[in-house]
Amino acid sequence: MIKAGIVGGTGYTGVELLRLLAMHPQVDVQVVTSRAEKGLRVDAVYPNLRGFNDLCFVAPVVENLTACDVVFFATPNATAMTMAKELLAADVKLIDLSADFRLKDVTVWEKWYGAKHACPELLEQAVYGLPETNRELIKHADLVANPGCYPTATQLGFLPLLKANVIESSMLIADAKSGVSGAGRSASVVGLMSESGESFKAYGVPGHRHLPEISQELSQLSASPVSLTFTPHLVPMIRGIHATLYAPLKETGINLQDLFETFYADEPFVDVLPSGAHPDTGDVRGTNRCQIAVHQPQGGQVVTVLSVIDNLVKGASGQAVHNMNIMFGLDEKTGLDQVGLYP
Amino acid sequence: MIKAGIVGGTGYTGVELLRLLAMHPQVDVQVVTSRAEKGLRVDAVYPNLRGFNDLCFVAPVVENLTACDVVFFATPNATAMTMAKELLAADVKLIDLSADFRLKDVTVWEKWYGAKHACPELLEQAVYGLPETNRELIKHADLVANPGCYPTATQLGFLPLLKANVIESSMLIADAKSGVSGAGRSASVVGLMSESGESFKAYGVPGHRHLPEISQELSQLSASPVSLTFTPHLVPMIRGIHATLYAPLKETGINLQDLFETFYADEPFVDVLPSGAHPDTGDVRGTNRCQIAVHQPQGGQVVTVLSVIDNLVKGASGQAVHNMNIMFGLDEKTGLDQVGLYP
Amino acid sequence: MIKAGIVGGTGYTGVELLRLLAMHPQVDVQVVTSRAEKGLRVDAVYPNLRGFNDLCFVAPVVENLTACDVVFFATPNATAMTMAKELLAADVKLIDLSADFRLKDVTVWEKWYGAKHACPELLEQAVYGLPETNRELIKHADLVANPGCYPTATQLGFLPLLKANVIESSMLIADAKSGVSGAGRSASVVGLMSESGESFKAYGVPGHRHLPEISQELSQLSASPVSLTFTPHLVPMIRGIHATLYAPLKETGINLQDLFETFYADEPFVDVLPSGAHPDTGDVRGTNRCQIAVHQPQGGQVVTVLSVIDNLVKGASGQAVHNMNIMFGLDEKTGLDQVGLYP
Amino acid sequence: MIKAGIVGGTGYTGVELLRLLAMHPQVDVQVVTSRAEKGLRVDAVYPNLRGFNDLCFVAPVVENLTACDVVFFATPNATAMTMAKELLAADVKLIDLSADFRLKDVTVWEKWYGAKHACPELLEQAVYGLPETNRELIKHADLVANPGCYPTATQLGFLPLLKANVIESSMLIADAKSGVSGAGRSASVVGLMSESGESFKAYGVPGHRHLPEISQELSQLSASPVSLTFTPHLVPMIRGIHATLYAPLKETGINLQDLFETFYADEPFVDVLPSGAHPDTGDVRGTNRCQIAVHQPQGGQVVTVLSVIDNLVKGASGQAVHNMNIMFGLDEKTGLDQVGLYP
Incomplete structure (x- = not known):
């Protein structure tokens, strides 16, 4: 034990x-x-x-x-x-x-x-603990920096596109939405249900701490410099992050569905949904899973990626347990093989 | 298998x-x-x-x-x-x-x-499948009638009091509140979030189908005739039932906390909270557990019991699995030993 | 002005x-x-x-x-x-x-x-500022004590019954539910949406400050001593109070619907719903109105009253403006004649 | 009358x-x-x-x-x-x-x-009834096509930028979020609170009916062809739309705050918030008001506009009344001068 x-x-x-x-x-x-x-x-x-x-x-x-x-x-x-x-x-x-x-x-x-x-x-x-990019380093790490919740959802969505070098990395947009548990369990006015219930707003538009984290990591994967606009929003729900990601495509004839499915074929906690799907944060509630869909609306120049996680699990504690499993040589899914609590 | x-x-x-x-x-x-x-x-x-x-x-x-x-x-x-x-x-x-x-x-x-x-x-x-009252019958049953959600929360709260014969069974009140998943997954106007979100109302006050079920079962346990007023309400949340139960005490010197703790000492899925507690539906979300507290406000003539369950688990599917475990001779907790999804 | x-x-x-x-x-x-x-x-x-x-x-x-x-x-x-x-x-x-x-x-x-x-x-x-009982005193008052939110919803429900002397005042039960705005706009953990969203719980069961207020006022109206059990609960919504009230009837042949309609016939802000109705907090959102329904389930010994208000309006600021209108000799509805914000 | x-x-x-x-x-x-x-x-x-x-x-x-x-x-x-x-x-x-x-x-x-x-x-x-662009035509119209909810929030955000010709109209992104009342009051499974509460998802990413409407109207205002990626999302709340809009700036030295304030100086129902603000749908609940903020994150190449309305008021019925006021020569604010229902 x-x-x-x-x-x-x-x-x-x-x-x-x-x-x-x-x-x-x-x-x-x-x-x-x-x-x-x-x-x-x-x-x-x-x-x-x-x-x-x-x-x-x-x-x-x-x-x-x-x-x-x-x-x-x-x-x-x-x-x-x-x-x-x-x-x-x-x-x-x-x-x-x-x-x-x-x-x-x-x-x-x-x-x-x-x-x-x-x-x-x-x-x-310190090893940045996103298993999907750093698995080998994590195996031998003594100190793992577990990624932020927004960075997890955002990186997993951009990753296949940047690695395949099919998007213009100079105009990435991450429009991200989080449930209120992301703000933690500290007394505050802004976190009161009277304030955050039945309403929706952006915050930190001029600059949020997760921006340099995402930029640092995406830059390592990208052949060309990354410029990201990142907008976090607060959703009147408790758990869940939905990142809606946009990037200009370098060319339009790419099979994006195939690209994503191949890229994540062996990943235990990234689930690429069928073509045309819209992932729902409610389907990953309580689980360490990221569900992703990729779209090319009207066959145009912009790729739209939809990426959902439970911010407290895949965006925090579940990913930490995943990292621990890797560090101690356990089966990666040990203790994390749960079904999402729907509804 | x-x-x-x-x-x-x-x-x-x-x-x-x-x-x-x-x-x-x-x-x-x-x-x-x-x-x-x-x-x-x-x-x-x-x-x-x-x-x-x-x-x-x-x-x-x-x-x-x-x-x-x-x-x-x-x-x-x-x-x-x-x-x-x-x-x-x-x-x-x-x-x-x-x-x-x-x-x-x-x-x-x-x-x-x-x-x-x-x-x-x-x-x-048919055996009425409330394990806390009918465990022996369930063991040998071929046909189990799994209890309703309101009846489960209500019976577990009144049970110790009726068995100990310390309340007037002629004026029981069950003021019960349920999340909207209790209404099922059928298209309806009343179930729309626009209708049931940000609002609270009673329904079925003149008579609800769970009333005869609760009355039938409580009557079997009670020394004297049972008369119950049952008021269900709809709460703007998805999962959870909270039953607030009232009854006149026959005498006031009873140690109610001790009565409840003793009664449920061996039950795997009923958890009597410490004296003075207020159970929260959020603590049993996704689990087969009933959490109960018993109060005697101002040391007066009325006992108040607070009983919470997840309507889809202990109030339906979890209790069904529990019944299956009993029918097939398995450890009762098999597959049901999960921690509530808080927050 | x-x-x-x-x-x-x-x-x-x-x-x-x-x-x-x-x-x-x-x-x-x-x-x-x-x-x-x-x-x-x-x-x-x-x-x-x-x-x-x-x-x-x-x-x-x-x-x-x-x-x-x-x-x-x-x-x-x-x-x-x-x-x-x-x-x-x-x-x-x-x-x-x-x-x-x-x-x-x-x-x-x-x-x-x-x-x-x-x-x-x-x-x-000081004059207790419930216009439905103290209108004449309020007209000449210099100092008005505006009622609490729970006391407003509760008194308006019990009032016609106590005045008509048709219930046993020794076993009144008020099971009341409030939206989270009732807790005010102070930083707190318990008020966080992560804590109070998607969950339901009672609080203050051993004793809540609104109990002596309700008891004082009901006792003034009642021919016999009043004994009240009062249970407040927190509902995962922002605005609204629903009081579910129970009392044993002294006799069962009373036309309760008629009693309520007659009692409140001239009140501008109390609206007795038709027989069989279930008032919804969502219908009085943003208004100074109390909507009430009275039931006698299965024609039995217990009367059930359902009373809803917006806790911030009829339960606080709207009632205060109503009191001001009375104190200054204005039409009572001035500035308060608004339609509930549904949905 | x-x-x-x-x-x-x-x-x-x-x-x-x-x-x-x-x-x-x-x-x-x-x-x-x-x-x-x-x-x-x-x-x-x-x-x-x-x-x-x-x-x-x-x-x-x-x-x-x-x-x-x-x-x-x-x-x-x-x-x-x-x-x-x-x-x-x-x-x-x-x-x-x-x-x-x-x-x-x-x-x-x-x-x-x-x-x-x-x-x-x-x-x-038929006159497209967005008063902020078509006021003169509406005055003399017999048939007004009241705009959709998403198109209202989106156009009001892009309008000043397109008219001033400071953005690349070939890569506009509108990431829009709506409360569930936008789906109307028809029985459906997807609109159930059990489905749409406590969750967040996009929908209609391959193509939504509001896309051609927005494109048609923006194209009329723009000097160059407009290409828009439009992503609607469903927010677990009842009322409100938040449009988060992105466009590449043609140059970076523009005073965007001033541009917006000047553009909307005389509009009774568009309120440009102070620099740095994040509008909240909760502040316009029940009102015919659009609150807007404009940002240029990190002084970079992308302008981000945040635009909120109540989808049922400025996004539908309130705008219809506004149009009626204009058609009948009334003061435009008649009947619409209400304070947002916060909280």
């Missing part, structure tokens, strides 16, 4: 890790930390876990975590970077669900996250 | 059976019927099942089902009764999720369901 | 007052206070008011308000009581939407609100 | 017309037709109209409508065209909220709407 620890167990990615790992046959969660809820039973805070977890929250200090084989950081940004070095030195593998190790360029990181990075020397070593 | 068939695979209880059975290690679903979708792949209609189910819908005729060990009816009312006799004669065990076999008195059934019953002679033999 | 001031203009009852008064032909809102947003334009915080309001928020101090004819307190509890005396001394009429002046017994108030009352001497003078 | 008739009074645009006209001081609705509800009181079907409308539905035949000054068609497509000629001959002004008269080219219409047009000779005479 893999001994696992979770730092920051009271946010949505934390409780989702607890849900997934409770059903994982080869993991034993031994430590869950929370500064605010220290001493409380985990299932007193999360009644959905009653009967599945007998732990109490402990303080988020290194000593509590060094006996673990793997530690997940489900913390706000700028926390994992303060504990990473000591844990790595203690031979603990780390999977960081926050943004601390996603950007390779520390200057870019510090500009977008408004803080000084505590261990820039680890950025090079 | 148990060979299972599902009649009426295109409604919500049908697709929920498919979801649960896809993750059940000892069941192989071999037949799924649908009059309307005959010939179509199941996962073409339900993309959440892609990769989990390779079947095509077949016609709902007896010949297609006689090789099954068990057949689930996830059909509208008045369908199962037309096929039950032939299937029983072919040694197929039946679990009917509709109302055809729930009422013992055929006159009452015909009054509330507005039809002539096709096989009243089977009503006596 | 009536010169109006609003203290606490950034909560939901405050912005709703601004909406209603912007369309009121005889009121000029001259002052809106907010401690937190002082100096900001009102329509910068509330873009729905662009073009209807050119004011900036000012500090909530007495000097800013003494030139008003009427001041509305849309503040948290325990604020109005600190400014009321000085404003009354300056001949300003006050309408308090908070709970400071609703209870006559200062001991009861201090127990439920956990604070020392700042001006208990005003409690006697 | 203007005598008005409404054909098709039982759909959402019909009941919304009834709501708006009930509060319009110069209109008297004298006829409301419905084939299905003929003979029923209007307020028996729509309890929100109780007290505002005493009519009964009558049959949708020409004789019932010839005494009207104006008739609104709130019907499914292909109905208005069968009655238009006779009503025009009877000197009735017509405002068609359906698509029958929106396209100038009958071939295009017949291709997209799959029917033979009943009176192609009226297409030339």
